[in-house]
Amino acid sequence: MAVRLLERTPARPAVRREGVGPFEAARRRMIGPFLLPALVCYTLVMIVPSVFTVWISFNDWAGAGPMEWAGLGNYTEMVADPVFGRSFANTMKILFGVGAAVFVIAFVLTMLLQDMAGRKFVRAVVFFPSLVPGLVIAILWGFLLDPDGLATSVLKSLGVPDPPLWLAPENMFTTVMAGMTWLAAGTYTVIFMAAADRIPRTFYEAAELDGASAARRFWHITVPLTWDVIGVCAVLWAIGALKTFEFVLVFAGAAGSLPPTDLWTFSVYAYAGAFPSDGVPRYGIASAAAVLTMVLTVVLTLLVRRVMGRRERTDY
Amino acid sequence: MKVGAAIVAVCLLTACGGQASGGGDREITVWSMWSEGEPNQKVLAEAAADFEKETGVKVRTQWKGRTAVKTFLPSLNTDHVPADLVEGNNRELTRQFAATKAALDLSDVYQAKVHGEQATVAETVGEAYRRMATSADGVVTQVPYQVSTYGWFFNGKAFPELVTAPPKTWEEFTALLEAQKAKGRKPLGQDGSIPNYNARYLEHFARAIMGDEGWHALAPDRTGRGWLKPEVLQAATMVEKLAKGGYFPDGFNATKFPAMQQKWAGGESDFLYQGTYLPKEVAPYAAPGFEFRAFRFPAVAGKTPTLNVTTTGFGIPKKARNAADAKRFVAFFLQRKYQEKVSTVALEMSVRKDVPAAPQIADLKKALDSGEINKADVVDSGDFTSKVLLPLSDQLLFGKISAAEFTTRMAEQAAAYWKSKG
Numbered sequence: 252m253a254v255r256l257l258e259r260t261p262a263r264p265a266v267r268r269e270g271v272g273p274f275e276a277a278r279r280r281m282i283g284p285f286l287l288p289a290l291v292c293y294t295l296v297m298i299v300p301s302v303f304t305v306w307i308s309f310n311d312w313a314g315a316g317p318m319e320w321a322g323l324g325n326y327t328e329m330v331a332d333p334v335f336g337r338s339f340a341n342t343m344k345i346l347f348g349v350g351a352a353v354f355v356i357a358f359v360l361t362m363l364l365q366d367m368a369g370r371k372f373v374r375a376v377v378f379f380p381s382l383v384p385g386l387v388i389a390i391l392w393g394f395l396l397d398p399d400g401l402a403t404s405v406l407k408s409l410g411v412p413d414p415p416l417w418l419a420p421e422n423m424f425t426t427v428m429a430g431m432t433w434l435a436a437g438t439y440t441v442i443f444m445a446a447a448d449r450i451p452r453t454f455y456e457a458a459e460l461d462g463a464s465a466a467r468r469f470w471h472i473t474v475p476l477t478w479d480v481i482g483v484c485a486v487l488w489a490i491g492a493l494k495t496f497e498f499v500l501v502f503a504g505a506a507g508s509l510p511p512t513d514l515w516t517f518s519v520y521a522y523a524g525a526f527p528s529d530g531v532p533r534y535g536i537a538s539a540a541a542v543l544t545m546v547l548t549v550v551l552t553l554l555v556r557r558v559m560g561r562r563e564r565t566d567y
Numbered sequence: 568m569k570v571g572a573a574i575v576a577v578c579l580l581t582a583c584g585g586q587a588s589g590g591g592d593r594e595i596t597v598w599s600m601w602s603e604g605e606p607n608q609k610v611l612a613e614a615a616a617d618f619e620k621e622t623g624v625k626v627r628t629q630w631k632g633r634t635a636v637k638t639f640l641p642s643l644n645t646d647h648v649p650a651d652l653v654e655g656n657n658r659e660l661t662r663q664f665a666a667t668k669a670a671l672d673l674s675d676v677y678q679a680k681v682h683g684e685q686a687t688v689a690e691t692v693g694e695a696y697r698r699m700a701t702s703a704d705g706v707v708t709q710v711p712y713q714v715s716t717y718g719w720f721f722n723g724k725a726f727p728e729l730v731t732a733p734p735k736t737w738e739e740f741t742a743l744l745e746a747q748k749a750k751g752r753k754p755l756g757q758d759g760s761i762p763n764y765n766a767r768y769l770e771h772f773a774r775a776i777m778g779d780e781g782w783h784a785l786a787p788d789r790t791g792r793g794w795l796k797p798e799v800l801q802a803a804t805m806v807e808k809l810a811k812g813g814y815f816p817d818g819f820n821a822t823k824f825p826a827m828q829q830k831w832a833g834g835e836s837d838f839l840y841q842g843t844y845l846p847k848e849v850a851p852y853a854a855p856g857f858e859f860r861a862f863r864f865p866a867v868a869g870k871t872p873t874l875n876v877t878t879t880g881f882g883i884p885k886k887a888r889n890a891a892d893a894k895r896f897v898a899f900f901l902q903r904k905y906q907e908k909v910s911t912v913a914l915e916m917s918v919r920k921d922v923p924a925a926p927q928i929a930d931l932k933k934a935l936d937s938g939e940i941n942k943a944d945v946v947d948s949g950d951f952t953s954k955v956l957l958p959l960s961d962q963l964l965f966g967k968i969s970a971a972e973f974t975t976r977m978a979e980q981a982a983a984y985w986k987s988k989g
Contacts, residue, residue, distance in 0.1 A: 297785045313663070313666035313667050314640050314641060314643075314663075314667065315638075315640055315641065315642075315643035315667035315669055316643065316666065316667035316669050317667040317668055324989065327989065328987050328988055328989060331987035331989075332954070332984075332985065332987045333954075333980070333983060333984075333987075334954045374910065374932075393822075393823030393826075394823070397821075397822050397826055398817065398818035398821055398822060416818050417821065418821040418822060418823060419762065419818070419820060419821040420820060420961060420965065422821075427670075503760070503821075505760070505824040505825070507633065508761050508762070508763055508824075509953055510988060511762050511957070511958060511961060512957070512958050513958065515971035520893055521921055523953065526637060527949045527950060527953070528763075528949065528953070529662070529947070529949035529952070530658075530663075530947045530948070530949025530950055531656050531662045531663060531666040531947055531949075532640070532663055532666065533950070560650065
């Protein structure tokens with residue numbers, strides 16, 4: 252009997268099809284027309300330019316006028332270019348170095364703020380840097396960190412005899428990284444806190460009764476129960492970090508002048524190719540750098556999703 | 568579908584945006600590199616209004632600011648370019664604009680007469696600036712009307728003796744710096760955050776010592792061995808001395824541009840090597856009674872370096888709807904009447920030799936008019952400069968490496984650079 256029943260199962264889809272009412276059928280017919288505008292839009296503004304960028308990267312092009320086929324020339328030149336190596340190293344420093352700092356700070360703040368009085372206010376304060384455009388901060392910091400600026404005079408009044416020259420060439424990249432950390436930490440703290448707020452308080456109370464310290468509670472309750480959010484944040488950070496651009500450009504460059512090559516990232520490298528201060532624009536190499544950024548973003552996103560996805564999603 | 572319709576509408580609008588509205592009305596559209604309210608903008612606007620009155624051709628001017636050329640270039644991919652005239656400096660127009668192969672050759676404008684005058688545009692502009700307006704392919708892509716160069720700026724009130732007798736040699740200048748240092752001053756202003764500015768000393772020393780052609784032959788040298796020449800070492804040694812001389816204010820490379828030039832104008836240092844546009848930039852920060860004066864770079868090893876020049880002028884795209892009237896406007900703007908205003912209102916230097924410069928920079932204009940111009944500065948080495956020369960020249964000026972280290976590293980890195988180009 253059982254065998255017979257199993258044999259009959261293939262007929263089930265037919266039964267389901269019979270179950271589609273006129274309403275459901277009409278709904279399904281409408282998927283196409285509703286999807287189309289978005290798809291057309293997406294194709295026009297995202298897919299076509301991306302494919303075009305890949306095409307440009309195999310050519311030499313001044314941004315208008317005739318294109319000249321270059322094959323892999325732009326890629327080989329880029330890989331052999333020491334400045335590109337530096338840009339790569341800088342981008343990785345931001346991705347992993349700043350990323351680690353941002354996540355550690357965000358974790359610690361989430362842990363500390365979870366049970367704090369006035370946490371809403373603190374959360375607003377922590378989030379504030381994210382509201383101010385990076386450009387404004389980059390400009391303001393120029394004044395703040397000047398040898399005659401506020402930061403140095405405060406340190407001097409606190410008795411520090413020789414405050415660091417924040418904007419000196421040897422410190423500049425560290426300052427840039429610190430600035431980016433400060434900008435991003437607040438955003439991620441707020442996201443983590445929102446995720447942690449969903450966790451029922453009873454878990455924490457039970458753990459506390461069992462004698463778990465704040466750190467243990469964080470590690471064994473908050474982290475596993477916000478793991479999916481942390482995963483999404485990691486992906487967002489990776490994408491943002493690989494595209495780091497305007498902060499460096501405004502912080503270290505000036506009108507008509509590129510930042511020193513020691514500070515370049517992928518995006519600055521691409522920008523310098525397409526918009527040199529003096530010479531002929533080279534959209535080919537700029538596009539090659541952009542394509543590489545795109546590939547790295549995809550690879551990194553997949554990687555992060557894979558690593559983070561190993562942990563089971565917890566429902567409660 | 569509303570979004571789709573909107574996109575189509577936007578596309579149509581942008582495509583037709585600048586088009587002449589039919590009928591017999593003639594008009595030209597100018598994309599200017601000046602912004603509303605700038606003195607230069609006022610001069611150009613006045614000329615445009617007069618041109619309209621005299622010729623009946625309507626001039627629509629869009630004040631795009633310094634990125635006029637940069638924003639204009641992508642439009643060359645379309646059939647309807649939004650301007651008949653685009654304003655930019657010679658490098659933008661002979662390199663970036665010319666590279667698109669969409670720039671109109673303006674040789675015939677040079678043969679035309681300046682509006683209401685006997686002299687041709689070619690005679691008025693002069694051969695040196697015309698060459699600077701010509702692309703590597705020999706296309707004349709610009710007609711300049713204004714020039715700028717660099718000078719050693721100082722406060723004429725603080726150094727009245729230098730107004731009439733500026734230092735003629737680098738040794739005299741160094742003695743002056745030492746005298747100021749002895750008074751406890753840090754005499755040299757310098758925005759060390761701008762690599763281009765930091766390389767100027769080296770470049771001037773080297774051009775004086777090895778000639779303009781000698782210096783400009785170094786960057787294209789694929790072996791990189793040119794950088795090992797004793798002349799380069801000599802120039803680099805002079806920079807090393809400058810770096811170690813204690814002339815620059817503390818932390819001059821730890822500030823953000825334009826902090827140092829503003830501090831210089833405030834009287835914190837005495838001399839600043841900058842472009843002739845400097846007085847306009849720093850005037851609001853200048854100490855009371857500050858009298859801007861400038862002298863040219865003193866002689867190095869017995870030879871005064873020629874002046875580096877940037878010209879400002881117009882280019883016309885091949886796809887311009889009204890190229891003929893655009894050309895007329897160019898010849899119209901070169902009239903003495905407007906060029907005098909370039910000098911008196913905009914406080915800039917005109918290409919015209921018969922228009923004196925403002926007293927602040929009169930000395931430099933004289934040198935320019937006599938033709939002492941860096942004529943070898945036509946090779947496009949921008950990429951090499953920003954990737955190889957500037958990082959090392961920064962380290963040299965900041966005292967991080969010696970002159971000898973500079974030359975050997977330049978040779979190595981130049982060779983590596985050219986190797987990466989295949």
